Amino acid sequence: MNEQPPSHRELFVGMLQVALSAFGGGLSAWSQRIVVEQRGWLSNEEFLTGLTVARLFPGPNQINMAVYIGAAFRGLSGALVALAGMLLVPFSLLMLLGVAYFSFHTLPAVDRVLAGVVAAAAGMALSMGFKILDQYWKDPVALLLAAATFVAMQFFHLRLVPVVLIAGPLAMAWYWPRSSSSGSQP
């Protein structure tokens, strides 16, 4: 670990480096390589704690990770600077892509290619649930909760916010840690 905590400028540049390195994927791996191995801002253990927090709280995981790193050294302003470093280039490129899309998507050739790309993207969306299904497979209550959530939204057209506000507290009550085993179960 460095004795000197990174400045705002260094946080911005570091996160910018992560974002640029990760063009083409592997954001989490690049984040670890740059923040832990190259710059030595966090130990590996601290980094993994950060990932745990980032996954637990709402918001995109990698963006939360940038917030965690920034906040760890420079509080709120550090978090915002790290966030800006992480997002500015990829987001601005996406906005340019968006401007190109709205300018040209009525061209038949563009629309035909996009129809294909959309089919692939739909397959990616479909895989998201299956990806985390494994970890709940042996817990019938979890599967029941998931099924009830799915049915409420798919067939009864309930919106996300009321579903989470009703099912969330019920699920939390069920999974509230019993006094003897707090925190040790998987």
Add this chain to the structure above:
Amino acid sequence: MILPHVLMAAHCPPTSLTDLGHLLQVLGTFLGLSLFSLGGGNTLLSEYQHLSVDQFCWLTSSQFADLYALAEAAPGPSSMLVGLLGLGAAWPEGPWWALLSGYGAELAILLPSTLLMVLACLSWNRLKDSPWRIAFERGLGPITLGILFQVGIKILHTADTNAAGVVVSLVVCVLMLRTRISPLWFMACAGVLGGLGVINR
């Protein structure tokens, strides 16, 4: 040449963002949704679709599917889709206003979850072993699972491609789960199939 579906009348009048009241309503909606972006944010995709297509009528269903695909193909987290929705919402007012709206929408969806994350970092040592943390983590997981399945079906429905397209979607889904091939390859191949007319909508 313009495609017929663009010429067709909108299914409902789009909510204009030049009206300050509407703009605040839209920003407020995204600000509120921010704290519900469980599981890395993908749980919100159905809400985005509902808001931008059914409620505010900024986009057609196939435009939403296009923007989702663009956000997935571009580097960076897929929640940047919100910026594209903001862009699309204000596109009729001209590109500069649209860009402003895009950056504003993305800020609105990120700000509350960022502030909460900062609070979480500052109090993590106390929070770590709290029963609230454990119950939240274990309880919200299964709900996230249910939402993600609903989101997958919603996006598949929104994509609304022909039978060949649905087959490609299912194949991509299996390949995503079984291989570590970059999804960009799937999109590129499917894009070629679209260009050749095999996949259409």
